[in-house]
Amino acid sequence: MSESLSKEEIKTYRVQGFSCASCAKTFENNVKKIQGVENAEVNFGASKIYVKGRTTIEELERAGAFENLKVRGEKEQKVDYPPFWKQKENIKVYISALLLLVSWFLGKQIEEAHIFVTIGYATSILIGGYTLFIKGLRNLIRLQFDMNTLMTIAIIGAAIIGEWLEGATVVILFAISEALERYSMDKARQSIESLMDIAPKEALIRRENQEMSIHVEDIQIGDIMIVKPGQKLAMDGTVFKGTSTLNQAAITGESVPITKTIDDEVFAGTLNEEGLLEVRVTKRVEDTTLSKIIYLVEEAQAERAPSQTFVDKFAKYYTPAIVILAMLIAVIPPLIIGGDWSTWVYQGLAALVVGCPCALVISTPVAVVTAIGNAAKNGVLIKGGVYLEETGNLKAIAFDKTGTLTKGVPSVTDIVTYSRSEDELLIITAAIEKGSQHPLASAIIRKVEEKGLHFNNISMKEFQSITGKGVKARINHEIYYVGSPSLFEGLHNQISNKQKETIIDLQTAGKTVMILGTETEILAFIAVADEVRGSSKAVISKLKQLGIETVMLTGDNQRTAKAIGQQVGVTDVKADLLPEDKLTYIKEFREKHQNVAMIGDGVNDAPALAASTVGVAMGGAGTDTALETADIALMSDDLNKLPYTVQLSRKALMIIKQNIIFSLGIKAIALLLVVPGWLTLWIAIFADMGATLLVTLNSLRLLRIKK
Known part of the structure; x- marks a missing residue:
């Protein structure tokens, strides 16, 4: 979400059916035109749209009708739609393909140029490419050259020069290509969709001695959640009663279960494996760790990688350049070398199809x-x-x-005293360090508590932190210092040669030495080690x-x-x-x-x-x-x-580079076929469709990388 849309002012919707980045951009522009909408922004990677202003789901779906997009509220359950080969919008493709086959067979029996054969091909083109033509012609009027525009020009051009069979074939192959793209992108997004399904939508809650099953949206902070063995936690909280092992793989990626007992923190989406737990809820559903993970990952997918920024800029100039190149291919040979108009217009149309930037544009975001x-x-x-x-x-x-x-949990390993008793010196040190957040201070306090010594009743005054070196405070009318050896070297060079040898021995063993002393003498060395x-x-x-x-x-x-x-x-x-x-x-x-x-x-x-x-x-x-x-x-x-x-990350970087090189390389090779006049619409559509699918499948290899 960009800074232009503040979190408080917007409403988020989930969108199903995006197949390409340009379609997402078209949807975004359509939504911006809805009355009552001030601004809108699509997150293509996460299939979400952020809308500032007033609108309804029905209005949003009308804005996405060009691609039969389905819209739902951000927190609504995912709706499972049938696979693309069963979807209603693809029925017209089946009819179109059937008409193409019948017309082709009829052409073999009678005559390829027969009026009935031509009508069959034309009907196939109209049925299969109806929505494509509407989008393409609309973009053409606005001088927006995306893949729909290029395909529309190519197919209509093929029909005009009498290449009805190839025009109809391109329509069907393009429809199949779009469906496969949509399937591939949905496959890439499944990792996030699966995260959303991890935590239950309801939980067993005890309120006022009554147990009831409540939707997570209605659970309040402080509620007691009852989690039976084999159930997943619906909310974050702390264990109120019971002990069990929890599988936290959904949150931490670690499959080894962790034992949880009273006062331990637990997370939504984790699996209770053994005992009965009662958990006091500490966060609302939108604030759970799992919710934050999902939000951060979805926002991350909207962040453009440097290579994606390059590709987007490149595609901005690449597409118009392809249109100009196709026009030159169609016009220059007939005018300069007397080439056949029909042949070179056909070559120009094929260049338009092969020049579609689909594979290039999708090369980075899918990875x-x-x-x-x-x-x-x-x-x-x-x-x-x-x-x-x-x-x-x-x-x-x-x-x-x-x-x-x-591990960050240091413990006291050695105590060397030079005057007074060890317990007395430990109590003084703990009294001074009790206000400190430093891990070494907590190690000393734990040691004092283990020995059963009391230090909280010690009166401490004039506490002062000495940055990077230690602390000092007044106890019983005397100033004490606790800190590193460098602190005491600065206090009148108090450390004797024998004491320095002791410090070196402890430090060489990988221990950190803290010194307790006054302005005039050293009282104790406390060695702390962190495993x-x-x-x-x-x-x-x-x-x-x-x-x-x-x-x-x-x-x-x-x-x-x-x-x-x-x-x-x-x-x-x-x-x-x-x-x-x-x-x-x-x-x-x-x-x-x-x-x-x-x-x-x-x-x-x-x-x-x-x-x-x-x-x-x-x-x-x-x-x-x-x-x-x-x-x-x-x-x-x-x-x-x-x-x-x-x-x-290295694998992703390599795949992004492979995708960009491959998508540009295959188009360059196909365009070179124009020179001998070998480029056909068949080759063009297979080059475009093949490049897009291979780029997507190559990116999906990233799903196989395990820790």
Whole structure:
């Protein structure tokens, strides 16, 4: 949805029956002309239209009658229509084909030019091409040269020069081509349609001790939802009662069930495998994680990839150029070299048909729609064709350490005290750190709670954060500092040589050292370690095989960072970084490599994520910030999705290039047949139809790529 249409002012409708981008554009223009409509915008990839103003579904369907489009409200259930060979609009094609065969057989028995044979072909053309001619002639009057215009000129021209059989054949083949295009695009969109069907439309709700089955639209925040074994969750919420395993594949792409118990977050569309759960609903149906995934993916399909922008600009000049070329082919040889008018007009008409830009125009969107849909089903949100292409071009990836390469749940491993008791010093440290959101602070608080020590009643005053180094506060009339070794080196160079050796030993073991002290002495070292993810080493190895340079960015000290970097196998390590240092480094990295991704948690690393070519957020499920800020969101905390995303993007990029080269190449070859006069309407329609179908089928190969 473009910025010209604000979310509050518009109404969204789903459209069924789009076969091509130009048809979608025609529908958009027709809707804009409806009385009461201020503006309209079609999302071809997602088969949606956004309408600003007042209108009805009946009026919208009248605007789409030229292609028999069906319209429904955004939240209405999908209507299953019969396959294209059973659809009413194709009955005229069967009648047209039957008339063609009868006329052809009659021509063999009597005479090809007999009046009855000609009438049979003409009737076949009129019945099969009726809607095509209406669209084509209307566009011709407006000087809009799309495929309908080109086909209309070619078929009428063929009839005028007496090529009735080929004219009728072109009508039928074109109708079949359109039906197959529509089928192929629907196949590409099925990945999104299947997402919409994941969550149930009703749920069993308990209100005031009464259980009732309620439609999801009527479920309120705070309702208790009862989910039996084997049922899917209809809403997001937190477990109120019970324990069970849930298959979250629909949201995170992970098929391994996750155990959920009281206070754990659960998502709509996930499958309850074992126990009875009671879930307190925390979001309305339009705000669930699944709804956001569907919305973001559909919007992503409307985002134009760079190659699509190029193709659209190219097609804008290409189509009129084909019309001019066809006219020159038809006129110049008879005028200059005395060629036969009938022969060269026929060649010109064939050039018009082969020049249809269908395959070229559809080459990029069908690949983008398929790739983004496949990624969504595997737990990866790619928020536009531009990010799909940029990921395919990546040369380097920068990783945040905490929570990305490591699990992000550090724990206290060593406590070295120099005065007072260990418990007393831990209580002081926890009292100072309780207001901090830093993962290392939470590790200390967990340690104190495990030991059963009480720190909440400790009076703390004058709390102050020292950016990038630590914190300080006054407890019992004395100022205490908690922070990195560099903080204490600045406080009158307090660290002794023996203490420095202890710090080096702990850091070399991959541990982060925090120091508690006053302005005059060091009281304790607290070593904290964050466990490396089991998948990190394998993922880095896969990325290296793909030719991607990897670097770890962290605020941790050089020795700890180097130990973890060596453990996972990254190419380079940058340590002791403040948030602004990460941003500076990403900018430098981009100057060196051009295309650089940054992967982090989507919150603390926001500046670096924004500065990278592609910002990737980990663990997007249930995290609104990650879903909104990142260009790509990995819905689970599984790093294995990263190599899959790179491979999918590279494959999509390759297929887009193949499609553009093939669609232009086959037309160039067909047009060269004009020189010896070998181009026929048969060859032209097969070249056009064949190119379109092959481009679409080639794009559908993206559905086969698995993580």
